[in-house]
Amino acid sequence: MNTSTLASTTPTSKTQSPRLLAGLLAGLLLSAAIAAAATAAARIDWLQAHGFSALTLAIVIGMLVGNLGYQRIAPACGPGVNFSKQNLLRLGIILYGFRLTFQDIGHVGISGVLIDALVLCSTFGMALLLGTRLFKLDRNTAMLIGAGSSICGAAAVMATEPVLRAQPAQVTVAVATVVVFGSLAIFLYPLLYQLNLHWQFLAASPLAYGIFTGSTVHEVAQVVAAARAVSPDAANTAVIAKMVRVMMLAPFLMLLSAYVAKKSTGSDKAGRAGKAGRLAIPWFAFGFVAVVALNSLAALPTALVAHVNDADNVLLAMAMAALGISTHFSSIRTAGIKPLLFAACLFGWLIVGGAVINNVVLRLFA
Numbered sequence: 001m002n003t004s005t006l007a008s009t010t011p012t013s014k015t016q017s018p019r020l021l022a023g024l025l026a027g028l029l030l031s032a033a034i035a036a037a038a039t040a041a042a043r044i045d046w047l048q049a050h051g052f053s054a055l056t057l058a059i060v061i062g063m064l065v066g067n068l069g070y071q072r073i074a075p076a077c078g079p080g081v082n083f084s085k086q087n088l089l090r091l092g093i094i095l096y097g098f099r100l101t102f103q104d105i106g107h108v109g110i111s112g113v114l115i116d117a118l119v120l121c122s123t124f125g126m127a128l129l130l131g132t133r134l135f136k137l138d139r140n141t142a143m144l145i146g147a148g149s150s151i152c153g154a155a156a157v158m159a160t161e162p163v164l165r166a167q168p169a170q171v172t173v174a175v176a177t178v179v180v181f182g183s184l185a186i187f188l189y190p191l192l193y194q195l196n197l198h199w200q201f202l203a204a205s206p207l208a209y210g211i212f213t214g215s216t217v218h219e220v221a222q223v224v225a226a227a228r229a230v231s232p233d234a235a236n237t238a239v240i241a242k243m244v245r246v247m248m249l250a251p252f253l254m255l256l257s258a259y260v261a262k263k264s265t266g267s268d269k270a271g272r273a274g275k276a277g278r279l280a281i282p283w284f285a286f287g288f289v290a291v292v293a294l295n296s297l298a299a300l301p302t303a304l305v306a307h308v309n310d311a312d313n314v315l316l317a318m319a320m321a322a323l324g325i326s327t328h329f330s331s332i333r334t335a336g337i338k339p340l341l342f343a344a345c346l347f348g349w350l351i352v353g354g355a356v357i358n359n360v361v362l363r364l365f366a
Helices: 001-039 047-048 054-067 074-099 101-136 141-150 155-163 169-201 206-216 220-228 232-247 249-267 284-298 301-325 329-335 338-364
Strands: none
Touching: 001 074, 001 155, 047 101, 047 206, 054 141, 054 155, 054 169, 054 301, 074 232, 074 301, 101 141, 101 155, 101 206, 101 232, 101 301, 101 338, 141 155, 141 169, 141 206, 141 232, 141 249, 141 338, 155 169, 155 284, 155 301, 169 206, 169 284, 169 338, 206 220, 206 284, 220 232, 232 249, 249 284
């Protein structure tokens, strides 16, 4: 590069750096403002009673902002919004491990772990089969909806997005299905408990109902709302079963990354298989496991862990807000009714198939 070329590019780079920093700060502030509004709204009694978490509200508010005038300020906020959607998301998933310990496994026993694993594998396997073949959805949308249904709702969708390199509209559609059917579960599951008292398909106990709820309902907040309607004991068991299910997120992401790499290799042409099939390791999943291990040692003060969890809520809410901002209603309309019908089938399997899995496993280990 000659002197004249260097002289012409140096001022540009100097002017771009402050502009990039300003855009980063502006986008972070916008995401943080939406996250704060969602967190405040999530404290409203009615929303709490119906299982609407700050994450759900953040993406809804973000979508409203993103579709009602954001385009005017998008150039000024874009870098910060993208940073929230990508980097803060990964950090939020890592810190999510402070909600779990390996000791949680002991509270539900080997039967609870086996139930969670069978529900996860069967639901995601059905998602791959039905989503791409019967409903003709693109693979990413099918996998995202499958991850949200089989593991832990919106958090699983967001954690799966970097592995799949999915588009914002695909992620938003998947999160929407979690909101719709997870909210429906809050009202349906207490009714199922009353029906089970009569039919006795599952053991008529808060313990059995808690494991069933924790192993089949989408979001943690929705699990709490659905189980608390029966009893505190059912809620405690449901949360533990759900946390064990959440703990399976890390190995799921690693296996999914290997699967995606294999599919990419198989479909690659013209001798480019090595590049396309390269394993995209979700390193934040290892961080998630490390944090769970640290939390299992109880080495940190309880008050500090509580503050970390509060900060993690903010990070995840900011990521969801940024996702909402990046999504346009036109993209969701383009997706059509198929994703909802597909998610409805998975929801039906979670109820019926999940009940069968619970029944068989609990009888075997009785």
